[in-house]
Amino acid sequence: MTYLTDDQIVKEEVIRKPLVTGAYDFKQLTNVVSKPVESKPPSWWLIGLVCSLSLLLLLKAMLVYLVWEGVGVWGLNNPVGWGFAIVNFVFWVGIGHAGTLISAILFLFRQKWRTAINRFAEAMTIFAVMAAGIFPAFHIGRVWVAYWLFPIPNSMAMWPNFRSPLLWDVFAVSTYFTVSLLFWYVGLIPDIAMIRDRAKSKIKAKVYGIFALGWRGANRHWQHYEKAYLILAALATPLVLSVHSIVSFDFAVSQLPGWHTTIFPPYFVAGAIFSGFSMVVTLMVLARILFKMENIMTIHHLECMNKIILATGMMVGYAYGMEFFMAWYSAYEYEAFAFINRAFGPYSWAYWIMISCNVISPQLFWSKKCRTSIPIMFIVSIFVNIGMWFERFVITVTSLHRDFLPSSWGYYSPTWVDVCTFIGSFGLFFTMFLLFLKFLPMIAIFEVKAVLPEANPHPEDH
Amino acid sequence: MSENCFGILAEFKSPHDLLSAAEKLRGKGYKNFDAYSPFPIHGMDEATGIKPSILGWIVLVGGALGLSAGFGLQTWVSTSAYKIIVSGKPLFSYQAFVPVTFELMVLFAAFFTVFGMFALNKLPMHYHPLLKSKNFESVTSHGYFIAIESSDPQFNSAENVLIEVGGSNIEKIEE
Incomplete structure (x- = not known):
């Protein structure tokens, strides 16, 4: 094995895989990325949109039915007061985390490969958080007074309780959504300006022109712009870690065995990144083939993603093990019971689905062959999505259904309304995502150009 | 000319x-x-x-504003506007105010970043x-x-x- 000298590291003489394959110049890159926005939508896109809109309609119907009839149409009971709604909320928020990780944390770490996928992943974040927000909003029962969660002066002279983790969550998720949206939009401005400048029709140039804000690539603008981007990345990094930590406080701050553990915040964050990356892989594998962007979203990018899936999958597996260890080591019999009940009680089927999907299936990525094989990574990413949904189900339901007093034990099963609402939330997510693919440049093209060797004004230095 | x-x-x-x-x-x-x-x-x-861009200073102001607004709001609400005793904890339980204070600091700082950048770039x-x-x-x-x-x-x-x-x-x- 050869080691790099400091000099080589400073000068980046490490042999790196090319970020864009196929000899494109900047103009061709622009053409490739703008093509989906400028050409007629392909038929698969229309079919996909019709399917997603139908699911979105299903979501709306289910929510209307819920409001009309009351929360009794869901499968919630006593003792399981948190069912599908909370499971789905944590599932969707978790998926969102990959976008911010890619756009902010990998940016601070100077991971240049992120440029091909960050726009895509950030869009996913925003739509996932939108899907997530629906569930707690309706779970509160009277959705029309959801604004009571915010500190708004009102005629009842009533204010929220700031010592409740559920209220922290309101602030964390709404801040997260707002900051992600700002970050995404700031990143989009130069690319929207590119679409504006290429627009053939007057109306299109007008509409994109409004959102481009008159961007003209001036160096004085770039200077403040780059600073803003860096600061937003630096703000989003602790934010993304805080959001899922606070989501985990919803559980960890309670006294319930199986929830009341200190491992929850890091465990939830690792799980969120794990599930989010697998969702990015699922979507990217499809999008790069359907839009013929294999040269920009390369196998190398996917391989990097799969390595992170493997790493975070191992962290999640470690957390599962550590929970069992602590249940035994604490010598607290209720805690020990909660975990034995998880693995061997009435919900053991859910537990073992979780273990097989989250701990066993990513192990395939130790082999380079599997890491770079499109069908294998697609299947594993789907498995991880399923497994991470089940993780939230296991945490939420198994802890609640049997706590301290056997006389108040119960069993929770979802109703058809629960299941249809969950399926419907995918309709919202995919509708937004398909519209994004059609109307906005799905690759942050100015960032891709900026990391290419041709963009370096001092070629002699390297 | x-x-x-x-x-x-x-x-x-x-x-x-x-x-x-x-x-x-x-x-x-x-x-x-x-x-x-x-x-x-x-x-x-x-x-x-x-x-060099002065944006960093603008963001610092925004962050400080968000931090003090967040902490001030929670203190005022909990100790004077709407006193609720939860599990016998003191009304001014500043430890519990940390998450919301942090979130509001980030939120204000992000708004100041984006709109500060817009203002500097006109x-x-x-x-x-x-x-x-x-x-x-x-x-x-x-x-x-x-x-x-x-x-x-x-x-x-x-x-x-x-x-x-x-x-x-x-x-x-x-x-």
Whole structure:
């Protein structure tokens, strides 16, 4: 094995895989990325949109039915007061985390490969958080007074309780959504300006022109712009870690065995990144083939993603093990019971689905062959999505259904309304995502150009 | 020079040419000019001689404001506006205020970042003389430009200087 000298590291003489394959110049890159926005939508896109809109309609119907009839149409009971709604909320928020990780944390770490996928992943974040927000909003029962969660002066002279983790969550998720949206939009401005400048029709140039804000690539603008981007990345990094930590406080701050553990915040964050990356892989594998962007979203990018899936999958597996260890080591019999009940009680089927999907299936990525094989990574990413949904189900339901007093034990099963609402939330997510693919440049093209060797004004230095 | 002239625009072939042209213009004492490119170019700030961005200070103000607003709101609500005793904990339980304080600090700082950047860049500015140039449309894709503005003291010789430093497609931009 050869080691790099400091000099080589400073000068980046490490042999790196090319970020864009196929000899494109900047103009061709622009053409490739703008093509989906400028050409007629392909038929698969229309079919996909019709399917997603139908699911979105299903979501709306289910929510209307819920409001009309009351929360009794869901499968919630006593003792399981948190069912599908909370499971789905944590599932969707978790998926969102990959976008911010890619756009902010990998940016601070100077991971240049992120440029091909960050726009895509950030869009996913925003739509996932939108899907997530629906569930707690309706779970509160009277959705029309959801604004009571915010500190708004009102005629009842009533204010929220700031010592409740559920209220922290309101602030964390709404801040997260707002900051992600700002970050995404700031990143989009130069690319929207590119679409504006290429627009053939007057109306299109007008509409994109409004959102481009008159961007003209001036160096004085770039200077403040780059600073803003860096600061937003630096703000989003602790934010993304805080959001899922606070989501985990919803559980960890309670006294319930199986929830009341200190491992929850890091465990939830690792799980969120794990599930989010697998969702990015699922979507990217499809999008790069359907839009013929294999040269920009390369196998190398996917391989990097799969390595992170493997790493975070191992962290999640470690957390599962550590929970069992602590249940035994604490010598607290209720805690020990909660975990034995998880693995061997009435919900053991859910537990073992979780273990097989989250701990066993990513192990395939130790082999380079599997890491770079499109069908294998697609299947594993789907498995991880399923497994991470089940993780939230296991945490939420198994802890609640049997706590301290056997006389108040119960069993929770979802109703058809629960299941249809969950399926419907995918309709919202995919509708937004398909519209994004059609109307906005799905690759942050100015960032891709900026990391290419041709963009370096001092070629002699390297 | 005429009242209704914004400046002279010249196109360059590559980021490298653009950077060296900007360096030469600065060397000749030009001040009111700017480089335009589809992506930020390393070293251009030094080449055009602009001061570092003050955005960081704006964000600091925003963050401090969010932090104090968040902590102040929670303290006021919990200790005076709406006192609820939960599990016998003190009304001023500042430990519990940390998450919301943090979130509001980030939220305010992010708003100050984005809108501070817009203010420094004078965006949105939907009308700009340069956007009328047909040739300039490639600036967001693959074009590199320098425009010397008519307010520069040495503007009279701008056209020749731009040719001298390697510019092509020289164009006079009307206001």
